[in-house]
Amino acid sequence: MPDKVTRAEARNNFLLAALQEGELEGLLAKLENVSLVLGEVLYESGQKMDYAYFPTTAIISMLYIMENGGTAEIGVVGNEGVIGVALFLGGETTASRALVQSAGELFRIKERDLKDEFKKGGRFQELLLRYTQALLTQISQTAVCNRLHPIEEQLCRWLLLSHDRLQSDKLVMTHDLISNMLGVRREGITLAAKKLAARNLITNKRGTITVIDRKALEAASCECYEIVNTEYNRLLGRGMSRTFN
Amino acid sequence: MPDKVTRAEARNNFLLAALQEGELEGLLAKLENVSLVLGEVLYESGQKMDYAYFPTTAIISMLYIMENGGTAEIGVVGNEGVIGVALFLGGETTASRALVQSAGELFRIKERDLKDEFKKGGRFQELLLRYTQALLTQISQTAVCNRLHPIEEQLCRWLLLSHDRLQSDKLVMTHDLISNMLGVRREGITLAAKKLAARNLITNKRGTITVIDRKALEAASCECYEIVNTEYNRLLGRGMSRTFN
DNA sequence: TTCGTTATGTGCGATATCGCACGGTCGAAA
C-alpha cells in the first residue's frame, strides 16, 4: 500500500525537481514513498536491483566490503541524486553495497519503469546521465583522497558531504560508523574528531557530531570537497553546498 | 590528412568490434587514425574535449593532479574501451587528465559525431553505457584499493591491468612513472618491484618490466584486479584477462 | 669510448596509521 507521491513532494529530490511539469507527470504514478532507518541495505553487492531510489531526506552510502572484512565508502548520495545508475547503464547489478547512512525518506521506482523512462530519451535521460558523471567525479575524487590526504582532512570532507545532504547541523552517527566509511580505525576518527572539536569546528557528543563552524570546516578540509562540489554545481546546475555560516 | 579506418582495423577495439556490420559502417567514416607517444596528453582537466578516443594498441591513464603536485591514477583504458565518456554523459569536460601511458594507436571521433551516434540509441549507445559502468567499477575499486591494500599488491594489480591491454609481456615504463600513477614514492615502487623480481614474477630492467609468471602475479595481487576483471567480462562480454601462462 | 643524463638501489630518521588492550562514561531499558 505505498503512498502516492505528490508533485510538491517529488520536488524535494533535485533530479526530479529539474524536470518539466509534463515530464514529471508521467513519473509520479510510478514513484512510491519509502522510509528507511539507519543501516538498512538497499542493494547487496552483485544482487539484482529491483528498484532505483531517489532520496529526499535520507542519505545513502555506497561501500565496498573486501575479503578481509575491510570496508570503504566510494560515494554518497542524497537528495541531489539517485541510487541505481547500474539499471539504466545496463549492468543490472553493481559491485558495491548501498546502505542507509542517515535515516529518512526516499522515492523508489521499479527497475522496468526506470528503464522505460530512460529510454524515452528526454530531459530525464539527460539528467540521469549528467548525474552519472557527477557521481563518477565524486568516486574519482574519493580514490585520490584515499591515497593522498590525511584522515583529519578526509573527515572534514566527509562531514561536509553529509552536512550538504541534511537539513540539520546534527549528524547522528558514531565514530565507528564513520571509520567504516572512511576505511580507517575507529580510534583514528575519535582522534581527528577531537582535534576538530578543539578548534571549535564541530562538537562531539556520544553518537552525534554537530557542525558549528561550516566555513572553517571547509577550510580544514582537503581540496577534494570543493572540487566535487563545484563539479556537482556545474553538471546539475544547482548549488549543493550549504555554505552560509 | 587523417588515415581512413578500415573495418578490419576497427575491430581491434572491442567496443567497435561488438557492433553489427551495419552499425559499424556508419561510424567508420567518422573515425580517424592517430598515433600517440608516451606522455602525450589527450585531455587536460577541465578542458573542452574535441574528440573521444578508441584505443587499439595504446594505453591511456586518467589521473588527477592535486594542488600540492601529488598525482594519482583513477583508471586505465586500452582497447577494451573509450576515452571521453564525459562527452555522451553530457558534461563536456572532466576533472582528470588523460595521458598516454603506453605509446600506440587509437581512433578518434569528433565530439559532435560521437554525440550524434550516441543519440541514435542503438547498440552503440548500449555499449557505451555498459562500458561506463565498467569504468565506474574500475574507479571504485581503485578508491578502495588505495585505502586498504599495500603497495606491493597494488603494483601487481597495476601491472596486470597494463599487461591485459598490451600485446607484449614487456611493459616499457620507469618506476618513476608508475609511482606517479599509484600516487606513491618512486622508492616504494623500486622496492616492491625488487621483491616481485626476487620471487621471479617479473624481471626488472632499466625502464622495462617484463611479466614472467602471469599466474603468480595474479596470486600476488590484491583481490581488486580479479573483481574488476570479472566485472568487465560480465558487462562487456569479452575476456580482458590474458591469463594463459 | 667517453661522458652526461636518467634510472635504479639503499639507508635513515620522521610520521601516519594500525592493532590491540583497557578504562571510563553515557544513556536507554528494565
Next chain:
DNA sequence: TTTCGACCGTGCGATATCGCACATAACGAA
C-alpha cells in the same frame, strides 16, 4: 534508579610509508 551494553578516550609498540640524501649503474649521444 540501577544496570548493562554501546560508545568514546587513551596509551603503546609495530608497521608502512614518507622525505631526503646520495651512491651506483645503465644507456644513448657525441
